[in-house]
Amino acid sequence: xxxxxxxxxxxxxxxxxxxxxxxxxxxxxxxxxxxxxxxxxxxxxxxxxxxxxxxxxxxxxxxxxxxxxxxxxxxxxxxxxxxxxxxxxxxxxxxxxxxxxxxxxxxxxxxxxxxxxxxxxxxxxxxxxxxxxxxxxxxxxxxxxxxxxxxxxxxxxxxxxxxxxxxxxxxxxxxxxxxxxxxxxxxxxxxxxxxxxxxxxxxxxxxxxxxxxxxxxxxxxxxxxxxxxxxxxxxxxxxxxxxxx
Ligand SMILES: C[S@@+](CC[C@H](N)C(=O)[O-])C[C@H]1O[C@@H](n2cnc3c(N)ncnc32)[C@H](O)[C@@H]1O
Numbered sequence: 001x002x003x004x005x006x007x008x009x010x011x012x013x014x015x016x017x018x019x020x021x022x023x024x025x026x027x028x029x030x031x032x033x034x035x036x037x038x039x040x041x042x043x044x045x046x047x048x049x050x051x052x053x054x055x056x057x058x059x060x061x062x063x064x065x066x067x068x069x070x071x072x073x074x075x076x077x078x079x080x081x082x083x084x085x086x087x088x089x090x091x092x093x094x095x096x097x098x099x100x101x102x103x104x105x106x107x108x109x110x111x112x113x114x115x116x117x118x119x120x121x122x123x124x125x126x127x128x129x130x131x132x133x134x135x136x137x138x139x140x141x142x143x144x145x146x147x148x149x150x151x152x153x154x155x156x157x158x159x160x161x162x163x164x165x166x167x168x169x170x171x172x173x174x175x176x177x178x179x180x181x182x183x184x185x186x187x188x189x190x191x192x193x194x195x196x197x198x199x200x201x202x203x204x205x206x207x208x209x210x211x212x213x214x215x216x217x218x219x220x221x222x223x224x225x226x227x228x229x230x231x232x233x234x235x236x237x238x239x240x241x242x243x244x245x
Contacts, residue, residue, distance in 0.1 A: 003178040005129035009105065011178060012127050013079045016056075020082035023057050029213040031122075033220075034151055034205060034238060035060050038122055039067065041202070041242050042149040047071040048117040051141060053106050053134070054078055054124025058087035058099075064120060065091070065099045075111075077104040106134040114143040121150035126179050132190055139194050139245065148196070148243045154203060155181035157237045184239060191243050199243035203227070203236040 003011070016023075038060065044050060044067035052061040055076030065074040076087045076099070084101045091099035104110055106121075106128045119138045125131045138148055153160045163173040164181040184201045191199045206223040207216070226232050 003129075008127075008129045008178040009079065011176065013081075015176070016078070016080035017082040020057060020080060020086050023083075023086075024059065028059060030211065030216070031059060034240075035063070035122055037202075037204060038120065038149055038151050038240055039063055041240055042118055042120060042147070044068050044072075044118060049115065050074045051109075051111070051116045051119045051138075052076045053109075053119060053121040053138065054127070055087055055101065056080075056083050056122075058090050058101075060120055060122045061087055061099065061101075062090060062094065062096070065096050068098070070098050073098045073100070075099075075116075076101045077106070077109065079103065079105050107137060109137040109141055111141045113140055114146075115141050117143060117146050119146070119148045119150075121148075123151055123153075125150060125152055126181060129178070131180075131182075132194070135190055136194050139196065142245050144245055146245050148245075149241070151238055151240050152187070153181040154235070154237055154239045155183045155186075157206075157235050160237055182239070184234075187239065187241055191241075196243040196245060199241060202240040202242075203233045203238070204240060205238040206236050 044064055046069040048068045049072060050064050050068055052064060052074060055061045055078050058076055061074055061076040068074060078084050081103050084103045087101040107130055119142055125134060128134045155161055160181050162169055163175050170177060188199060204227055206226050207219055227236060
């Protein structure tokens with residue numbers, strides 16, 4: 001189903017506004033392993049200037065702020081006002097004066113060119129009507145030599161493929177009509193086109209985030225075994241992408 005871009009932005013904005021209150025209660029535990037991997041791959045250094053696009057409540061933004069320390073800075077941007085407010089409150093509670101949050105569409109970053117050392121985006125691009133435009137914006141705000149680290153569902157995974165391509169199954173999986181998935185090929189083609197110089201894709205995770213948290217200790221070891229087998233790994237559920245300007 002093709003959704004008009006303006007409608008998609010509104011659905012995302014107001015839908016996530018409604019989810020802001022319970023987002024962490026429902027998702028924080030399941031998302032934590034993937035977010036930890038993303039942050040490890042980003043290898044943030046003290047003093048770096050970081051932008052977290054589609055930051056949500058700040059599950060990635062706040063650990064990033066810890067990593068860069070008060071000499072650095074982290075800006076979280078999100079299309080949802082309530083997500084931005086939630087991050088502001090969390091940063092205040094922790095006394096993080098080097099964290100700011102702003103409502104902003106990923107396709108139109110109201111930010112100066114080359115203003116950041118690192119851009120992060122955890123499960124954000126999949127909701128944006130024009131991901132190529134969002135990546136162009138990310139490229140623009142990164143300084144030369146800066147890096148982008150982001151995570152996305154892997155469309156080569158059979159379950160993800162069904163979730164994103166079969167409209168009838170979307171409600172069953174809790175996927176909205178406008179969400180999309182990517183393959184390594186589509187992502188790397190786009191990154192090359194917009195002049196990222198080096199990029200690497202890591203596959204991980206066979207476990208859908210909706211799997212109940214109490215089951216994770218039993219299922220994770222099995223999933224980790226799959227991840228170690230090269231050809232099987234390529235159809236895991238998620239991708240982590242590291243790219244440099
Ligand atoms: C699955 S949440 C991820 C939040 C956070 N990155 C995390 O890992 O917890 C997706 C986020 O994307 C945001 N979003 C959706 N469309 C967006 C857009 N066009 N521009 C910026 N943010 C957007 C939503 O508001 C939501 O907070």
